[in-house]
Amino acid sequence: AQKITQTQPGMFVQEKEAVTLDCTYDTSDPSYGLFWYKQPSSGEMIFLIYQGSYDQQNATEGRYSLNFQKARKSANLVISASQLGDSAMYFCAMRENDKLSFGAGTTVTVRA
Amino acid sequence: DAGVIQSPRHEVTEMGQEVTLRCKPISGHNSLFWYRQTMMRGLELLIYFNNNVPIDDSGMPEDRFSAKMPNASFSTLKIQPSEPRDSAVYFCASSLAFRLVVNEQFFGPGTRLTVL
Numbered sequence: 021a022q023k024i025t026q027t028q029p030g031m032f033v034q035e036k037e038a039v040t041l042d043c044t045y046d047t048s049d050p051s052y053g054l055f056w057y058k059q060p061s062s063g064e065m066i067f068l069i070y071q072g073s074y075d076q077q078n079a080t081e082g083r084y085s086l087n088f089q090k091a092r093k094s095a096n097l098v099i100s101a102s103q104l105g106d107s108a109m110y111f112c113a114m115r116e117n118d119k120l121s122f123g124a125g126t127t128v129t130v131r132a
Numbered sequence: 133d134a135g136v137i138q139s140p141r142h143e144v145t146e147m148g149q150e151v152t153l154r155c156k157p158i159s160g161h162n163s164l165f166w167y168r169q170t171m172m173r174g175l176e177l178l179i180y181f182n183n184n185v186p187i188d189d190s191g192m193p194e195d196r197f198s199a200k201m202p203n204a205s206f207s208t209l210k211i212q213p214s215e216p217r218d219s220a221v222y223f224c225a226s227s228l229a230f231r232l233v234v235n236e237q238f239f240g241p242g243t244r245l246t247v248l
Contacts, residue, residue, distance in 0.1 A: 064241050119188065120165070121177070
């Protein structure tokens with residue numbers, strides 16, 4: 021069964037606008053972590069943001085924020101004020117114990 | 133600060149040859165992970181080590197794949213014999229594994245393997 025689901029294969033966003041990337045997850049473990057990684061065309065994987073399952077507040081890191089809805093098992097990433105350099109593939113991942121499971125990814129293209 | 137180091141960055145080999153991928157984790161990190169990324173299957177965890185001990189190798193595709201971590205600063209992933217379907221980008225990642233903290237995984241630049 022798929023543990024992480026990203027339903028948007030690709031998205032276009034206008035520069036300076038916000039974009040929301042969807043992520044839903046499936047687990048019965050009460051303790052888990054949710055991550056978002058960015059993979060630009062150069063191929064490296066860049067950690068963006070983390071949300072722990074017990075965290076009461078939504079995580080924020082600069083222009084990145086995570087909309088964590090625990091009851092719905094969703095952890096959407098919001099990128100505000102998009103920049104051309106945000107064009108990349110974005111992966112949602114869930115950690116159970118020490119293992120990360122990745123979604124299929126969403127390609128974001130920022131238009132000038 | 134040096135991140136995760138992988139070598140080689142690119143490898144082209146012929147079917148049947150042995151391939152060895154190398155990884156040096158971030159100093160002080162106690163968990164190391166090997167992933168494979170393909171268009172068809174996305175990012176898959178192959179194996180991970182904690183304190184140099186293999187913890188879970190359920191993602192290793194078959195006996196042709198093996199991984200070792202002889203010490204805290206070095207790991208290898210070996211494919212013998214290699215096949216064209218092994219062509220992928222192989223990532224190594226490391227983390228400082230404690231429960232209930234972020235302990236995000238830091239990824240190396242990857243090794244792009246092409247098996248002809």
